[in-house]
Amino acid sequence: MAEGDPNCIFCKIIAGEIPARELFRDDDILAIEDVNPQAPSHVLVMPQAHVANMSTFSDTASAEKVARLLSKAAEIGRQRGAKGFRLVINEGSDGGQTVEHLHVHVLAGRHMRWPPG
Ligand code: AMP
Ligand code: ZN
Numbered sequence: 001m002a003e004g005d006p007n008c009i010f011c012k013i014i015a016g017e018i019p020a021r022e023l024f025r026d027d028d029i030l031a032i033e034d035v036n037p038q039a040p041s042h043v044l045v046m047p048q049a050h051v052a053n054m055s056t057f058s059d060t061a062s063a064e065k066v067a068r069l070l071s072k073a074a075e076i077g078r079q080r081g082a083k084g085f086r087l088v089i090n091e092g093s094d095g096g097q098t099v100e101h102l103h104v105h106v107l108a109g110r111h112m113r114w115p116p117g
Contacts, residue, residue, distance in 0.1 A: 086112045088104070
């Protein structure tokens with residue numbers, strides 16, 4: 001695993017070592033169905049290079065890579081949510097992050113409440 005973290009479940013999915021329902025893959029980005037969906041459509045969009053969170057990604061990756069990740073998440077949101085969608089990036093324990101490989105949640109297909117829990 002060239003850039004992968006051997007202890008990271010998303011790096012294992014990116015490397016094809018753990019199965020996932022892939023929706024999109026290019027040189028930099030992978031999008032998969034969340035295994036425990038919180039909405040009728042729940043997609044995770046992530047950089048393929050291991051990076052723990054948005055703070056590190058935005059500090060270390062090019063502005064173009066950061067923009068492309070968010071742009072792809074919004075594109076999938078538009079495809080999945082005829083009436084809109086929600087993008088969520090959890091970071092740290094208070095943020096509710098459980099997998100320490102950056103991913104954008106794309107939630108669609110139901111009305112989202114505010115504030116989030
Ligand atoms: P977070 O709590 O923001 O770190 O989100 C982690 C997400 O990854 C959760 O929504 C999990 O349901 C999801 N997840 C964990 N393991 C897998 C897996 N093997 N395949 C797909 N999604 C997963
Ligand atoms: Zn990783």
